Amino acid sequence: MDISHATAGDLLAGLDDGSLTSVAIVESCLARIAAENERIGAFLSVDGENALAQAAAIDRRRAAGEPLGPLAGLPVAIKDNLCATGQLATCASRMLSNFRPPYDAHVIERLKAADAVLLGRTNMDEFAMGSSTENSAFQLTRNPWNIERSPGGSSGGSAAAVASGMVPLALGSDTGGSIRQPAAFCGVVGMKPTYGRVSRYGLVAFASSLDQIGPFANDVAGAARLLDAIAGHDPRDATCVNRPATECARRLDEPLSGLKVGVVAEHFIRGLHPDVRSAVETALDVYRDLGAEVIDIHLPHSKYGVAAYYLVAPSEASSNLARYDGVHYGHRAAKFENLLDMYSRTRGEGFGPEVKRRIMLGTYALSAGYYDAYYLKALKVRRLIHDDYAAAFAQVDVIAAPVAPTPPFKIGELIDDPLAMYLSDVYTLGANLAGIPGISIPAGFSRDGLPIGLQLLGPAFSEERLLRAARMFEQATEWRRRRPGDEPSMTRRR
Amino acid sequence: MSRAFTRDDVAKVASLARLELSEAELDGYASQLGRILDYVEILDTLDTENVEPMAHAVALANVFRPDEPGTSLSREEALANAPSSDGRYFLVPPILGEV
Numbered sequence: 321m322d323i324s325h326a327t328a329g330d331l332l333a334g335l336d337d338g339s340l341t342s343v344a345i346v347e348s349c350l351a352r353i354a355a356e357n358e359r360i361g362a363f364l365s366v367d368g369e370n371a372l373a374q375a376a377a378i379d380r381r382r383a384a385g386e387p388l389g390p391l392a393g394l395p396v397a398i399k400d401n402l403c404a405t406g407q408l409a410t411c412a413s414r415m416l417s418n419f420r421p422p423y424d425a426h427v428i429e430r431l432k433a434a435d436a437v438l439l440g441r442t443n444m445d446e447f448a449m450g451s452s453t454e455n456s457a458f459q460l461t462r463n464p465w466n467i468e469r470s471p472g473g474s475s476g477g478s479a480a481a482v483a484s485g486m487v488p489l490a491l492g493s494d495t496g497g498s499i500r501q502p503a504a505f506c507g508v509v510g511m512k513p514t515y516g517r518v519s520r521y522g523l524v525a526f527a528s529s530l531d532q533i534g535p536f537a538n539d540v541a542g543a544a545r546l547l548d549a550i551a552g553h554d555p556r557d558a559t560c561v562n563r564p565a566t567e568c569a570r571r572l573d574e575p576l577s578g579l580k581v582g583v584v585a586e587h588f589i590r591g592l593h594p595d596v597r598s599a600v601e602t603a604l605d606v607y608r609d610l611g612a613e614v615i616d617i618h619l620p621h622s623k624y625g626v627a628a629y630y631l632v633a634p635s636e637a638s639s640n641l642a643r644y645d646g647v648h649y650g651h652r653a654a655k656f657e658n659l660l661d662m663y664s665r666t667r668g669e670g671f672g673p674e675v676k677r678r679i680m681l682g683t684y685a686l687s688a689g690y691y692d693a694y695y696l697k698a699l700k701v702r703r704l705i706h707d708d709y710a711a712a713f714a715q716v717d718v719i720a721a722p723v724a725p726t727p728p729f730k731i732g733e734l735i736d737d738p739l740a741m742y743l744s745d746v747y748t749l750g751a752n753l754a755g756i757p758g759i760s761i762p763a764g765f766s767r768d769g770l771p772i773g774l775q776l777l778g779p780a781f782s783e784e785r786l787l788r789a790a791r792m793f794e795q796a797t798e799w800r801r802r803r804p805g806d807e808p809s810m811t812r813r814r
Numbered sequence: 815m816s817r818a819f820t821r822d823d824v825a826k827v828a829s830l831a832r833l834e835l836s837e838a839e840l841d842g843y844a845s846q847l848g849r850i851l852d853y854v855e856i857l858d859t860l861d862t863e864n865v866e867p868m869a870h871a872v873a874l875a876n877v878f879r880p881d882e883p884g885t886s887l888s889r890e891e892a893l894a895n896a897p898s899s900d901g902r903y904f905l906v907p908p909i910l911g912e913v
Contacts, residue, residue, distance in 0.1 A: 422891040515871040529870050558877040559870070627854040638831060645832070647904055649895030659909050660832070668834030676833055680824065680843055681850060683831040697857050699867035704860070706868055739849050755871020780872070 323348035324485035325803055328394055328542035331488060335382065335393050342375035342382075342393030346437055349395050352486045353440070361461040362471075362481035364400050365408060366440035371395065374437045381435075389435035391549055396431055397481045397490035400441045401448055402533070403522040404428045411524050412456035413446045415650045415670030425522020426557065427491060427533050427550040434549040439487055442477030446672045447641065448498055448526045450474050451744050454735050455674045462731065463505060464804040465770055469728040472502030475536070479506040482536045483771075484804060489546050490536040495526050496629055497723070497748025499534045500760040504723035504773025507762045507802070509543045509790070510536045514780045515755035516561040518547075519554030527636035528559075530629075530752040539800055540761060540791045544568035547783060561781075568787045575792050576785060579612040582716030586622045587747065593726040599764035599772040600722050606796050607720065615716050619708040622750060624701050629749040630742050631685045631698035637675075638682030644670060677738060706754040713779040718789050722747045723773040727766035747775060757783050761790050762799040819848035 321334060323345055334340030350368045357363050378393045398404065401411045403421035410416045431438065445455035453461040453476025461476045463469040464484035471480040475492030479502035482490050492499040494512035503510025511534045518533045525531060535546035552565035583604060588597060604614050646652035646666030653665035685694035712719060724744055734741040751758040756777055763774035774793065778786035794800060821844045828835045835843070898905040
């Protein structure tokens with residue numbers, strides 16, 4: 321078996337039948353990282369020795385016939401904004417370059433309980449703010465399919481790590497598309513669960529009403545297994561809903577009969593790249609061939625999404641990031657004149673350009689005299705967008721949509737034009753505003769051989785059906801089998 | 815709400831946000847934030863008079879946990895990341911008599 325691109329399911333089967341050991345899997349990942357990470361820049365840090373020790377312990381327990389967790393022996397990469405005791409959690413920011421949290425995030429506890437192997441920490445846009453991973457204070461991440469291109473963001477490191485075969489599974493966070501867009505750009509599966517499905521305890525907060533942790537994998541089943549491992553109630557996040565954990569992997573291969581797939585007229589607008597449009601249209605044909613009914617629907621307020629989102633998210637960010645004051649943890653300026661000056665210099669030195677931009681935008685939108693015109697207005701539009709989705713899901717089971725308006729853009733292409741970068745989130749941020757789940761699955765390639773994703777959205781708490789709908793598409797297509805570096809002759813094959 | 819976003823506006827917001835910005839940053843943010851604020855004016859075209867604001871995606875109210883004592887971080891753990899500490903407290907510059 322080629323371990324480096326094997327699915328989580330194949331690896332677990334190999335571990336079960338004794339043909340693989342967790343140590344062998346981790347060694348393969350480490351070899352791949354040693355060979356590729358300098359070029360791709362997916363990982364910020366890898367603790368190989370520790371990962372091998374975790375793997376060896378699990379192998380010993382397996383050999384002794386002890387009961388093991390559902391991800392036993394599988395390596396998982398962790399986005400650098402998730403806290404794990406004693407390990408650096410930098411959020412790719414100078415502000416937190418030396419921060420070692422004294423506790424585990426809920427999802428880290430869950431991964432440990434599932435006997436997963438924590439492999440290393442992945443690069444991201446600073447504090448998850450960005451759509452290209454170029455806002456990392458530490459390093460660039462490159463798209464494994466073409467190193468001139470962005471892997472997307474903000475979870476670009478996790479997506480690139482899975483796409484380049486460095487790890488079968490990874491965690492990311494999605495506030496406006498930060499799992500789905502990099503998954504699309506890197507040709508892997510990435511899912512944002514329903515808001516409240518996964519505890520945010522131990523996720524460094526960006527925009528608390530929008531943030532959600534979710535899985536990356538090289539196939540839909542891997543994403544389902546990882547979601548099942550991390551979902552479930554946690555009283556330490558008061559917004560984490562009290563529902564039983566998901567069991568998405570169990571019936572994943574059962575196709576949905578009578579599936580109604582919505583296609584949104586407002587999505588096919590100027591600015592949608594022809595290759596992306598064609599991939600989505602082809603995907604709709606795949607669903608028709610599978611017996612699904614494709615129904616035209618409308619999300620009449622979708623054109624207001626970017627504006628509403630880029631008021632709500634920065635407002636919450638400006639409030640959340642007020643905690644970085646150089647007192648309790650993180651960077652503190654070396655020179656200052658008084659306490660206020662210490663705060664200002666600490667923050668001026670510690671934050672990068674995009675984080676400052678969003679703090680400024682949010683502070684302005686919340687400031688006296690502008691609160692009603694900006695923040696409150698945006699919250700009202702958020703309601704309209706939420707209601708649009710509710711009306712749509714009265715008609716259809718899932719919505720099929722583009723993930724990003726274009727195939728992966730070039731590194732440097734949008735970084736000096738913040739508004740253009742924000743507009744690239746147009747198809748993903750609605751799910752965060754509405755709180756609904758969304759998944760990106762490989763759905764083809766551009767004429768330049770770059771991956772294109774298909775986004776499926778479902779009503780709140782419909783993850784099981786959403787993943788089954790995604791699995792139907794994956795089974796009917798060959799897209800996920802192509803890997804970076806393969807012959808481009810496969811690009812047109814469905 | 816349309817108006818130019820000036821360098822002075824940027825400086826005022828930066829002061830509210832406790833962010834020290836360089837001269838170049840003040841100029842850059844004035845034009846970038848101005849463009850973004852122009853863009854969000856699209857929201858003004860919507861009548862939202864009778865729309866309830868939505869601060870959260872999931873309607874949850876009064877989420878309580880049992881009032882039971884739990885463990886908290888030790889002093890050593892809590893202070894481990896402090897930029898300045900005497901082993902008992904977080905240390906900050908004097909706050910009385912100036913600011």
